[in-house]
Amino acid sequence: MPKLQSKSKSPKLDMNPMTDLAFLLVTFFMLTTTFKAEEPVEIQNPSSRSEIKLPESNIVTITISDDGRVLYGLDGKYTRERLLDFMASQHQLSFTEEQKRTFSLLPTFGVPISELASFLDLDFEARNSMEQSGIPIDSSANELAEWIVYSRLINPKLRIAINGDEETTYPVVSKVISTLVNNNVTRFNLITNKETALEDEASES
Amino acid sequence: MKLPNLKSISEGKRTKSDKKSSGRLVDIDMNPVVDLAFLLLTFFMLTTTFRQPQAMELVMPAKALDEAVEQEQPIKESKAMTIVMIEDNRIFYYMGISEPEVFESSYNSNGIRSILLEKGREIPDLVVLIKAGELSNYRNLVDILDEMAITETKRYALVDFSATDRKLIAEFL
Numbered sequence: 470m471p472k473l474q475s476k477s478k479s480p481k482l483d484m485n486p487m488t489d490l491a492f493l494l495v496t497f498f499m500l501t502t503t504f505k506a507e508e509p510v511e512i513q514n515p516s517s518r519s520e521i522k523l524p525e526s527n528i529v530t531i532t533i534s535d536d537g538r539v540l541y542g543l544d545g546k547y548t549r550e551r552l553l554d555f556m557a558s559q560h561q562l563s564f565t566e567e568q569k570r571t572f573s574l575l576p577t578f579g580v581p582i583s584e585l586a587s588f589l590d591l592d593f594e595a596r597n598s599m600e601q602s603g604i605p606i607d608s609s610a611n612e613l614a615e616w617i618v619y620s621r622l623i624n625p626k627l628r629i630a631i632n633g634d635e636e637t638t639y640p641v642v643s644k645v646i647s648t649l650v651n652n653n654v655t656r657f658n659l660i661t662n663k664e665t666a667l668e669d670e671a672s673e674s
Numbered sequence: 675m676k677l678p679n680l681k682s683i684s685e686g687k688r689t690k691s692d693k694k695s696s697g698r699l700v701d702i703d704m705n706p707v708v709d710l711a712f713l714l715l716t717f718f719m720l721t722t723t724f725r726q727p728q729a730m731e732l733v734m735p736a737k738a739l740d741e742a743v744e745q746e747q748p749i750k751e752s753k754a755m756t757i758v759m760i761e762d763n764r765i766f767y768y769m770g771i772s773e774p775e776v777f778e779s780s781y782n783s784n785g786i787r788s789i790l791l792e793k794g795r796e797i798p799d800l801v802v803l804i805k806a807g808e809l810s811n812y813r814n815l816v817d818i819l820d821e822m823a824i825t826e827t828k829r830y831a832l833v834d835f836s837a838t839d840r841k842l843i844a845e846f847l
Binding site for chain 1: 704705707708711712714715718719721722727728729730731732733734735736759806807808809810811812813814815816817819820823824832834
């Protein structure tokens with residue numbers, strides 16, 4: 470009888486070491502993962518050989534989409550809250566507590582300040598799917614300059630990074646750069662992808 | 675016909691494990707746990723990006739506070755090299771400032787990079803003026819700044835695309 474039994478069942482594997490390994494890896498990936506905030510626009514960065522790493526905190530990201538819209542991103546919930554207070558008093562606008570809370574949780578936005586209140590009133594889904602018109606950067610009403618000035622006032626350690634799409638035309642980039650220079654930001658970063666030697670060869674052939 | 679069969683097998687199994695459990699430790703079926711673990715593992719592996727964004731640094735000259743100081747410092751004509759970028763990833767360069775001869779180049783390593791290296795050897799204090807045309811794109815700008823870093827050209831500046839440049843390029847084309 471016992472002999473027959475052992476023949477009928479398939480060989481039994483000890484799953485415990487496998488589970489151990491799998492969970493070890495799961496733990497590792499869970500701890501190393503930082504969920505990327507959903508970007509309102511998709512950006513394809515150009516590649517470069519540069520090996521400077523972008524700092525993770527105290528950073529302002531100015532996103533320029535391929536169709537020339539400018540979006541502003543500031544890290545830190547608390548900094549964002551204070552930034553909105555500054556901008557509100559500057560433009561004689563008032564935001565409700567709910568709107569302030571929404572703003573403080575917004576990693577990137579790209580609407581003129583006049584439309585900000587209604588933008589913040591939208592629910593999460595609508596806000597994500599909405600096509601944001603971009604922050605005005607024309608010399609007549611350069612809101613980007615104001616956002617930068619107040620952000621730097623709140624956090625003087627801020628570093629500024631330009632996150633441009635590779636298809637963005639130069640005049641928009643130039644406007645952003647001159648806005649920065651006019652506000653005494655002469656040192657900033659351009660976000661790029663790491664160019665691998667392989668890619669480089671491919672682009673050359 | 676098949677259903678009773680299955681039933682009998684499962685029953686048989688149960689009795690079998692019952693028999694065993696009396697003798698040794700309780701045997702837990704680990705397969706669902708492994709399934710779950712690997713599901714999570716796959717999820718995290720696919721969502722993880724190890725890539726921390728790279729960045730290149732760009733330093734622009736500070737805007738002079740005083741009008742008088744803002745007068746651009748003249749560059750020795752013999753040391754100036756101008757790179758002009760226009761649409762369709764085309765790139766041109768010329769040496770000197772007045773009535774220069776324009777050459778077309780390219781973004782690959784045999785193009786502008788070798789020229790920069792060559793001119794950098796010939797002229798010790800080479801100053802490169804980078805002029806990006808209206809229809810050139812951000813990738814062109816990053817590419818050329820990258821070339822500056824690769825060729826270790828220390829002195830370069832982003833300069834506005836002027837009417838003279840437009841004329842020069844138009845003549846060349």
